[in-house]
Amino acid sequence: MSKVAKLSPGRLAALRILIAAREGGRYAREVSSDLCAAMALDGRDAAFARRLALGVTGCSGCLDDALDAVLDDPRSLSADVRDALRIGAYELLYLGTSPQVAVSQGVELARMCAHGAAGLANAVLRRVAEGADAFLAAEDVSEQHRAMVSCARRAGLPTWLVRRIVDSLGEDRAQAMFACQLEPAPIAVQVNPLRSEAVEDALAADGARSLELPGAYAVDRVSELVRSNAFAHADAVASDYHAQLIAAAVTREGSCLEIGAGRGTKTFMMLAHAERRDLDRDHVALDLYEGKCQANAQRIECSGLGEIFTAAGDATDLDACLTAYDEQMGRTALFDTVFVDAPCSGTGTMRRHGEIPWRLAPQECDRDLPELQLELLREAACRVGAGGQLIYATCSVLHAENEGVVSAFLSSPEGAGFALRPLSVALADAGPAYADA
Structure with a gap:
């Protein structure tokens, strides 16, 4: 696989988000907006950076399982290099990125963290790419537990938690939940009824669609609401529907x-x-x-x-x-x-x-x-x-x-x-x- 010469801005931002969140003890979502703004990313790159950073965060345990299975000494990895490898593994296992791109970009991310890590990253991510289907199918697990472990890996969740969710919701509802687990969460806002007119333009720019609950809107993004200070001025709040x-x-x-x-x-x-x-x-x-x-x-x-x-x-x-x-x-x-x-x-x-x-x-x-x-x-x-x-x-x-x-x-x-x-x-x-x- 040939090396991709230039590291994409979105991937670099995702790595910086992960590192900043870990070192600062903060949530990746909290870090992402300020960091993407500081890097002057356009909307597309910023969205990709958030997708990677939040996806890696949500699947971190499964990604570590996949990486550790092909590492000679998992404990020898620095935290920064592990974050870089997690991004590459996430793209290979969950985003369907072509192996050539995911591996080469993962190598460049690892090189950003430690120059000597490039060769290791190349070998490790190639092996993850080759074993991706087998890992997600849990072929390394006994047949008795394979279905549950495979379900957990495909959803990016701990196996014990998947068992409890299935027991709580039943098989059909649990599978419906797992099917969308790796998709971006929907965004909704509730508008201050005293300030409805003040947020009309921002809502429209953010792709707002009125929901059945008074004052509630589904939005594609909140960038214009943020830019207009709607949240800071208590004109609206973001909240799950x-x-x-x-x-x-x-x-x-x-x-x-x-x-x-x-x-x-x-x-x-x-x-x-x-x-x-x-x-x-x-x-x-x-x-x-x-x-x-x-x-x-x-x-x-x-x-x-x-x-x-x-x-x-x-x-x-x-x-x-x-x-x-x-x-x-x-x-x-x-x-x-x-x-x-x-x-x-x-x-x-x-x-x-x-x-x-x-x-x-x-x-x-x-x-x-x-x-x-x-x-x-x-x-x-x-x-x-x-x-x-x-x-x-x-x-x-x-x-x-x-x-x-x-x-x-x-x-x-x-x-x-x-x-x-x-x-x-x-x-x-x-x-x-x-x-x-």
Whole structure:
């Protein structure tokens, strides 16, 4: 295979993103925009760089398995050279790039990291190319486990996690999820109803298509929204459409305690829907971290959508977290709606956050997170007023964190007075504009 003389800008940017994310302890998605801008990449190269960097991140364990199988001493690789080889292997295994291009470009990436690594990269990536089909088919695995391992490798996921997803969703739904796991995640935004006109041009430039939920749009990109400062000025927020549905369902008349508010994306969306529906409501946003509470309050103030009360603390002890609010109210506050946006495995957002699958451990999904989620639900139930609603949401697709936690809660003393209610009913109650969302 002949050497390609010039390294493509997108591949070089992808390598720099991976290195910067690793060395800075940051997410690749966070690093990518600033780095692509600093390199003055055009839209096509920037998109390719992000596709490579996020894809490599999401498939990192499988890529390492493929590389380590053909390396004489996997431990001898520097971290930078490994990142370079991962990019080449990702192109060979998952993007269908021609071996000639993937290998030669991978060699140039490795050369950027260490001049003496070029020969090693050439040999290793050639062997990965030759064994790509066999690796994805898991021919190196016993026949008993081959189908599951092959499924995991083709999706770029840990085998243990694939088993749990299949057990949780069933074979058909799990396979549908795996089939799109390596595709870019869809992008959606929710618009501030007070600023709709201000973002019309940016939405159009970003290819916006109106979704069934009021204020929600699918977009091809957010470059013009970013350039116009729509996010910085709280004219809109970027949010997964399913998260938008949850926020709409949670929005009701009266008082609301939002547990796990983070930086306030769902807070913003709830206040946006309250504005559209002209609801009179009080909102308390609670998060573990004071910095996130401050960011939430600042965005809501900037949005013009109303006021919120923020509280920081561990939501397994709500009396301690809400001391100041209770004092302000002159009593132990009970709420019409308590929304638990629970910390979770995030397995429903792996297309967007490729770091998730390779940072998780089985014990977290099987025991640690469900135990915490149940503790949060039981504590939250004590703050629901008569006739009120307790809404529980995760970004997980795993049974243990969803149905398992809900079932355990309903069987607990705190859950005895609650009954299940479908999300579709809550959306229908919001009015005709929400019923078909």
